[in-house]
Amino acid sequence: MKRIALLGATGSIGLQTVDVIRNHSDEFELYAMAFGRNLEKASPIIKEFRPKLVVVQDENTLQQVKSEFPELQVRLSLEGMYEAATHDQVDVVVNAVMGSVGLSATLGAIEAKKQVAIANKETLVTAGHLVMDAAHRNQVSLLPIDSEHSAIYMCLNGEREKDANKIILTASGGSFRDKTRAELEGVNVEDALNHPNWSMGAKITIDSATMMNKGLEVIEAHWLFDMPYDNIDVIMHKESVIHSMVEFVDKSVMAQLGTPDMRVPIQYALTYPKRLELPDTKTLNLVEIGKLHFQEMDMERFPCLRMAYEAGRQGGTMTTVLNAANEQAVDLFLKGEISFLTIETLIEKALEQHSIVHQPNLETILAVDEETRKRVISYVK
Numbered sequence: 001m002k003r004i005a006l007l008g009a010t011g012s013i014g015l016q017t018v019d020v021i022r023n024h025s026d027e028f029e030l031y032a033m034a035f036g037r038n039l040e041k042a043s044p045i046i047k048e049f050r051p052k053l054v055v056v057q058d059e060n061t062l063q064q065v066k067s068e069f070p071e072l073q074v075r076l077s078l079e080g081m082y083e084a085a086t087h088d089q090v091d092v093v094v095n096a097v098m099g100s101v102g103l104s105a106t107l108g109a110i111e112a113k114k115q116v117a118i119a120n121k122e123t124l125v126t127a128g129h130l131v132m133d134a135a136h137r138n139q140v141s142l143l144p145i146d147s148e149h150s151a152i153y154m155c156l157n158g159e160r161e162k163d164a165n166k167i168i169l170t171a172s173g174g175s176f177r178d179k180t181r182a183e184l185e186g187v188n189v190e191d192a193l194n195h196p197n198w199s200m201g202a203k204i205t206i207d208s209a210t211m212m213n214k215g216l217e218v219i220e221a222h223w224l225f226d227m228p229y230d231n232i233d234v235i236m237h238k239e240s241v242i243h244s245m246v247e248f249v250d251k252s253v254m255a256q257l258g259t260p261d262m263r264v265p266i267q268y269a270l271t272y273p274k275r276l277e278l279p280d281t282k283t284l285n286l287v288e289i290g291k292l293h294f295q296e297m298d299m300e301r302f303p304c305l306r307m308a309y310e311a312g313r314q315g316g317t318m319t320t321v322l323n324a325a326n327e328q329a330v331d332l333f334l335k336g337e338i339s340f341l342t343i344e345t346l347i348e349k350a351l352e353q354h355s356i357v358h359q360p361n362l363e364t365i366l367a368v369d370e371e372t373r374k375r376v377i378s379y380v381k
C-alpha cells in the first residue's frame, strides 16, 4: 500500500488523481491532502477518504474545515504543504498545485526521499537546477505527470540516456490555434478557456492558448531529461494523439500515443514501473481518427514560445522571471484586467528589465519571483 500526499487535491489533476486512488484502493491510500479554498470540492474527498492531515491556504478555510471535521488535523499554507510532503508516513507526493508556490514542498519531498510525481511544472521552470540537484543528491527520481513528459519517460524506458538524440514535444495549438495575431485582438477569457482537446485548470488552459505552456514544457523537459535546448523541438499536432516523441542516435523515433486522458500519466507516475488497468478510459481508434496532422511552429505567431527558449538558454533567474511574470499576467487576464495580447507584452517587459543572477539559491529565487509579480502589476496599475 502506497500512502499518498496529494497537493492540489481540488484541481483538475488533483481530482483525477483522487479518481485513480479510488479505482485502486488496494494499492493507494490518500494519507494527506492540500488544497486552496475550494471546500465544496474538498469536503466530499475528506468524507470519502478520511485523510490523516489536511492543508488549506488560509485561516478562514481552516476554521471551516475544523468546524465540519473537528477530529481532523488541519494545517495552514506553505508550512502545511511542507509538513504533508515530508511526513514520515507518506511514501509518494503528488504535486498538483498550480504555480511556483509548489516549490518548497517539492524540495522538501525530495530531501525527505519521497517518491515524487510532479504535475507542477512551474517548480521546474522557476528552479530546475535546485530541484534536479536535490533529486540527484538524494537519488530520488521525479516521475512526470505532464502528458508530454510522461510520454518521453515511457519512450526512454530501458534506453541508455546517451542514445537519445532529440526530444520532440507536440503542441495542440490551444484555443486560438487557427487565429492570426490580428484576430487575437478581440478575444475574451471565455474563448481562451475553450481548449479543443483537454479539460484543465484555468491557468494552464490560458498558457496553452498563448503557447507559454509549451515554452514551460521545453524548460521542464530540459531539466527532467538533461537535454540541451538545441535538442528539444516543438511541433504542432492538433489532435493531441501523439503525446511526444524521442529521436535516438540511429534516427529511430519512439512515440507514445493515446486518447487525451490525464489519468493515464497520473496513474503511470503512481504505479511505475508497472501498469494497472484503467477501465473507463477510451481506447485509441486510429482508423476512426483517420489522419494525424503536423506543422512547424511559427515563433512570430507564438512569441511566448520564443521567450521561453531564450530564457531557458540564458538560464539563471531568467526562467524564474518568465514563470512569475506569466503567472501574474495570466491572473490579470483571468480577472478581466488586461487583454489576451497584453500577457506576452508584460512578460517581455519583465524579462527585458531583469538583471540575471546566475546559479541563484532558493532565497534569491523566492525574492525574484515576488519582485517580478509586483513589477508586472506596476506595469498596468
Ligand SMILES: NC(=O)C1=CN([C@@H]2O[C@H](COP(=O)(O)OP(=O)(O)OC[C@H]3O[C@@H](n4cnc5c(N)ncnc54)[C@H](OP(=O)(O)O)[C@@H]3O)[C@@H](O)[C@H]2O)C=CC1
Pocket (backbone or CB within 6 Å): 007, 008, 009, 010, 011, 012, 013, 014, 034, 035, 036, 037, 038, 039, 056, 057, 077, 096, 097, 098, 099, 101, 119, 120, 121, 122, 145, 146, 147, 198, 199, 200, 201, 202, 203, 204, 262
Ligand atoms: N490540468 C491538466 O490537465 C494538467 C495540469 N498540469 C499542471 O498541473 C498543475 C495543476 O494544474 P491544474 O490541476 O490544471 O490546476 P487547477 O487550477 O485546476 O488546480 C490547482 C490546485 O492547486 C490548489 N492551489 C492553488 N494555489 C494554492 C495554494 N497557494 N495553496 C494550496 N493549494 C493551492 C488549488 O486549490 P483550490 O482550487 O481549492 O483553491 C487546486 O487544488 C499545474 O502546474 C499545471 O501546469 C500539467 C499537465 C496537465
Ligand SMILES: CC(=O)[C@@H](O)[C@H](O)COP(=O)(O)O
Pocket (backbone or CB within 6 Å): 146, 147, 148, 170, 171, 172, 173, 174, 198, 204, 207, 208, 209, 213, 214, 262
Ligand atoms: C494535458 C497536458 O499535458 C497539457 O499540458 C497539454 O499538453 C496542453 O496542451 P497544449 O499545450 O499542447 O495545448
Ligand SMILES: [Mn+2]
Pocket (backbone or CB within 6 Å): 146, 147, 148, 217
Ligand atoms: Mn502538457
